[in-house]
Amino acid sequence: MTTSRRTFLVLSGLSALAAAGCGTASGSGTRNTRTLRYQGSAGAVTPPELAAALGYLGDLKLDWVGNTISGPQDIQSAASGQTDFGGAFNGAVVKLAARKAPIKAVISYYGSDKYAYSGYYVAEKSAIRTPRDLIGKKVGMNTLGAHAEAMLDIYLKKNGLSRAEAEQVERIVVPPVNTEQSLRQRQIDVAVLGGILRDKALETGGVRKLFSDYELRGAFSAGTYVLTERFIEQNPQTVRTFVTGVGKALDWSRATPRDEVVARMTGIVAKRKRNESADALKHWQSYGVSEPGGRIAEKELAVWAEWLAERGDIKSGQVRVPDLYTNDFNKDLAKTGS
Template sequence: MAPTASTRRQFLTLLGLSAAAVGCGTALGGGSSTTGQTKTLRYQGWAGTVTLPELAADLGYLEDVKLEWVGNTISGPQDIQSAATGQTDFGGAFNGAVVKLAANNTPVKAVISYYGADEHAYNGYYVLADSPIRSARDLAGKKVGMNTLGAHAEAMLDIFLRRAGLSAAEASRVEPLVVPPVNTEQSLRQKQIDVAVLGGILRDKALATGGIRPLFTDFQLLGAFSAGTFVMTDRFLDRNPDTARTFVTGVGKAIEWSRATPRDEVVSRMTDIVKKRGRNEDTGPLKYWRSFGVAEKAGLITGKELQLWVDWLAERGDIDKGRIKLSELYTNEFNAAGAGRPSAAASASATRGRS
């Protein structure tokens, strides 16, 4: 059944962590201590995909910092929740989830952008070629399959519906459903869902097969933008500043390497990475990779990519805008590419340590 209006307004409630949940004694970071900084970062990966930290590690950009894979995720909000509670040392999600997490007084900071939308990297909302769905109003009573609720895909759907002039009651008739990314295309073709949210290699693979067409894309909605950031806890940054700097700067270098390197070489490198880690993953979809879509140099955060979601979530009533200070949400302090550039670094010392 379609979600109620109140259900839709509980955007990202799975991130409703209390300050106590990430307070003193939890989000310490792997192996951190008062006598030495950790050199091992625990993280979650994505099946069949090479993340930017994994690419940076393979390129040698993380220097003496090692990555420890603890499992895979299919949810950005879950990934940053794991970082916030100390189960991992960093996590990434779309910026609305990061804002929501901070609004719940969770002591984390965004440290670098890691994905976004451009002409090559975007999320599309696809229907079958012969589908009668042509506009937002045609979505009433229809099912939209996406990787997780309360994240980027649902946010883009909400923006699309709002811009088309649908009321809250009308929008509530559209039903977002969780479908594992690897099954989304098949679910659409078998008509188990009416719209499939597809991005990256899964999108391009589906388009190559044919028989589907886009209803809209996030790039069409918002233009080129950085959509998600990696976060670390304030406590981790306080205790491991050099490790954080090596990590963030290394990821930034990997972003720029991917821009400057021929696509075939990037794909070949990522294919080798997946084969070497021995997790019995399919490397075929990697050939469809085009771009990470990060808008700014080396993943620098300007603030505007977070402000978008502060305004949007506040308008929906999901957060109290008065409790959010943009400068406290992020820092470029640990990104060498940000040297001499305006950032939230000046407020970092004052805002950390509140756990």
């Protein structure tokens, strides 16, 4: 059931995008729905799921319709009305907005810090030592046009490679669970690894970090949850409850001892009975969101608008970054005047 539902979301997303501007899944005339449909992640607990378990969403219910491993697909589903909210890398949010999708980012939900980061790893004895050594090599990542590829481009540009030289670095899509094995079998030269997959690879040994997104840019929020503008207009209190609750959950995860957070998340996975393993949670360290309450900073979207324009994916000035997001629905931020 989960797989078929996810397939339906992927196939129907594009055809429904046009309809998103004139209606939402909550239906015409509906105000402040108390249920939000969403996609989750197997073996993981998303900030909204944590917020619900902590009681921060009040009587607002989350309706899980399946899992996804693709941020661009997740926000496309939200934009097309297949779900009520979705989350993705901020570059994907900019790109979808450039296609005139009527979406708005409302809160950050993941990022990179000293605990939560993506590393770019090579075999320990690899001859790859410098950015220029990557020319002609294969870099394995979970998806193209998103976080991993953006960081690679920034790394290459920062270290003096021209656009033409950077394009000679081959980017290969590899399922996350197969990335380490692909590196060890020399099917790829560089593996992008994060979380439990990174930790397991390091425990096994024989790999060396070339760089990480955290080392490249410091702590930063990298992805946001989006809703359609019409949904926000029709359901302002729902959105306020959602954003404030998720923000409180993010802050709780930072302020609470890690063991307690992991124990709570493990209990959530066990209780929802989705036939999944909670083993990955043993390696959980942080959501990586840099701003209190999940506040969105303009620079966190602007940097990707610039990256996409440089790639030719969008035209320079095609999107106005301040129009892509709002912090208005976070009560905690409103109290501080942010």
